[in-house]
Amino acid sequence: MRGSGTGGGNMIRIYTISGYEEVGKNMTAVGYSDGKKEEIVIIDVGIRLDRVLIHEDVNIQEFPTKELQRLGAIPDDSIIRNKRVVAIALTHGHLDHIGAIGKIAPHYPDVPVYGTPYTIKLAKSEVKSEKYFDVKNPMYETEFGEIVQVSENLAIEFVRSTHSIPQAAMVVVHTPDGAVVHTGDFKFDNNNPLGERPDYKRLKELGKEGVKVLIPESTRVGEPTKTPSxxxxxxxxxxxxxxxxxxxxxxxxxxxxxxxxxxxxxxxxxxxxxxxxxxxxxxxxxxxxxxxxxxxxxxxxxxxxxxxxxxxxxxxxxxxxxxxxxxxxxxxxxxxxxxxxxxxxxxxxxxxxxxxxxxxxxxxxxxxxxxxxxxxxxxxxxxxxxxxKDMHVSGHASREDHRYLIRMLNPENIVPAHGEFQMLTQYAELAEEEGYLIGRDVFVSRNGYTVEIE
Ligand SMILES: [Zn+2]
CATH class of the missing domain: 3.40.50.10710 (Metallo-hydrolase/oxidoreductase)
Known part of the structure; x- marks a missing residue:
């Protein structure tokens, strides 16, 4: 798949590794190629819980990697396995975003892992109980607003959002050709009782600076409303x-x-x-x-x-x-x-x-x-x-929250993520309402494929 861009030989690649035909085992990689070399940032390494029939009290670490892959429970990262990965960024601490860290991080030894403090502490607890691998990747707690240079061309930034777990972030990969924004899971909650609020100011700034690609979650984009606080x-x-x-x-x-x-x-x-x-x-x-x-x-x-x-x-x-x-x-x-x-x-x-x-x-x-x-x-x-029953509100953005995000960021291209095929296409429909066109600047991808943006 190929998207629009400014040319010049540089290329952004979005590796839609996993979570593009399901809710669970999310993993995306963002590659930037300057014509000479390509550098890659992995975003999230999740596990798909329903494939291992487990619940919150069972230790995933007791399952070997091969078994988990056979079950389709963890991502198949083969399309980036031999490439130059420079960082792993985690959006938030839910298991469908960090649960495979102990299995996948060892494929990229010494590559540092970044996330907000709560996310990194949870990731460490996953790694600590890992039975099959000695996970040596350094793990860094990153504050909101901090911009971390992770290679010659790439820097990452965590922007505060809100979700059903503390310190959820949108991950921005800054490239010489503009930003790639991965939303992770989010909602726009302006009244969270614990006081967390989305950083609209930074999102609007990013929109002004220029967003090359938006990779949004799409779990509840089919709900024609705004998700309640x-x-x-x-x-x-x-x-x-x-x-x-x-x-x-x-x-x-x-x-x-x-x-x-x-x-x-x-x-x-x-x-x-x-x-x-x-x-x-x-x-x-x-x-x-x-x-x-x-x-x-x-x-x-x-x-x-x-x-x-x-x-x-x-x-x-x-x-x-x-x-x-x-x-x-x-x-x-x-x-x-x-x-x-x-x-x-x-x-x-x-x-x-x-x-x-x-x-x-x-x-x-x-x-x-x-x-x-x-x-x-x-x-x-x-x-x-x-x-x-149902004394609950969702942690995921609905259609009108997504529309607001598109309007704040004004991205050149969109690659919807984190959803079943139907959810991704519902997101693409919303994007078309906002002036995008499927195949031109909105790309519905599948697990294991790559979207190339020149
Ligand atoms: Zn989540």
């Missing part, structure tokens, strides 16, 4: 917990372990209800632990249980005085082995008629999740558990 999710939760919830007996909330803003809201709510927030599960301990280190969450009024002994002991106490606790657990997608799934199976805790389960998460729309969630809900219903 996280403040809306907080209000949904308060609207239940702080009123009717005050008269409830057992209360159990389940959400994404990495959704620090949501977990903070649940702690605030528990404090206001006079209950203790109790986090149960290894992944909740991991994400909140690192967030706490960086001052991104205040855990006052809560406790975190990770060991099976502690979980067993505390849950025995909780079942004697349910009205004193708000349990926060993994398992919102019905993942096998997660805490809520085990409770529904009659393990850990005698969940039943006295309990209300609040799902502060949507169902991730793939057949496996739908099936597991259906089984979970059926089991809970059979036990007489009351369920309140």
């Amino acid at each position: 996280e403040a809306v999710a907080q209000m949904l939760l308060e609207d239940f917990f702080l009123y009717e919830g005050m008269e409830a007996d057992g209360l159990i909330a389940t959400t994404f372990a990495s959704h620090i803003a949501r977990l903070q809201e649940l702690i605030w709510i528990a404090n206001r209800m006079g209950r203790q927030a109790v986090f149960i599960g290894r992944s909740l301990a991991k994400y909140t632990g690192i967030a706490k280190q960086l001052g991104l969450i205040k855990m006052k009024g809560s406790r975190v249980l990770r060991s099976p002994t502690a979980i067993k002991k505390v849950l025995a106490e909780v079942s004697q005085a349910r009205e004193n606790y708000l349990l926060i657990v993994t398992g919102h997608q019905g993942e096998p082995g997660a805490v809520l799934t085990r409770m529904a199976n009659g393990e850990l805790y005698d969940i039943g008629k006295r309990d209300t389960v609040v799902f502060s998460a949507g169902t991730i729309p793939n057949p496996l999740n739908r099936a597991q969630r259906y089984i979970l809900e059926t089991k809970l219903r059979m036990k007489g558990v009351r369920m309140i």
Whole structure:
């Protein structure tokens, strides 16, 4: 595929390695060739969770690379394997963006990895438990606004955005011919309760300086709206917990372990209800632990249980005085082995008629999740558990957020990413509404292909 450009022998190549026909295992590489040599920056190295039937509490590091590739769970990076990679940049800490770091980074030994502090600390925790490789790549925590020269021709920059995990960034690769902007996952949240705001000022500046290529995520571009703020999710939760919830007996909330803003809201709510927030599960301990280190969450009024002994002991106490606790657990997608799934199976805790389960998460729309969630809900219903679903807002930009981004950046070319084929084409339709044309300056690519921009 070839795009428009200014000529002169220089070329930007967008290697659409993975995440271009699915939601998951995201990996893109940006190459810049000055006629003599090509230098490449990798952006994200994700894992596709539904291909390994795992949930947030399972260690991916225990799977060998070959097995993961056979399952289609991690990217096939063969199209850049023998090229000159100068940096790996991570947009944010979700596993579909960093989960394969321990498997892919060793293909590029000594190449430094960059990301914001929360992202890098999470990436380090992935690497630390890696069983098959000794990952030697240096990892650098990068601040928003810092511009890091990574080779003769290329520099990278992290621009603050907002998403369902702290310190999410858009990655800018500065080339002599203009910027390449990769959005990572984002929404435009102007009222996030933790105070994070997108850096519109910098985005508009980049638009003025000249954006050669925009690589946007496209997961929710089909929604003809603006994605609501996280403040809306907080209000949904308060609207239940702080009123009717005050008269409830057992209360159990389940959400994404990495959704620090949501977990903070649940702690605030528990404090206001006079209950203790109790986090149960290894992944909740991991994400909140690192967030706490960086001052991104205040855990006052809560406790975190990770060991099976502690979980067993505390849950025995909780079942004697349910009205004193708000349990926060993994398992919102019905993942096998997660805490809520085990409770529904009659393990850990005698969940039943006295309990209300609040799902502060949507169902991730793939057949496996739908099936597991259906089984979970059926089991809970059979036990007489009351369920309140969809107390959630998405972390992904909708169509009108994307339109705003296009207007701020005014990119010369667009390569939609992070989505099933249908999502990529929906993005291309939006781009056509904004004056672009498929094949001329909007390119719908597939896993393993390259878009060349002269
Ligand atoms: Zn994400």
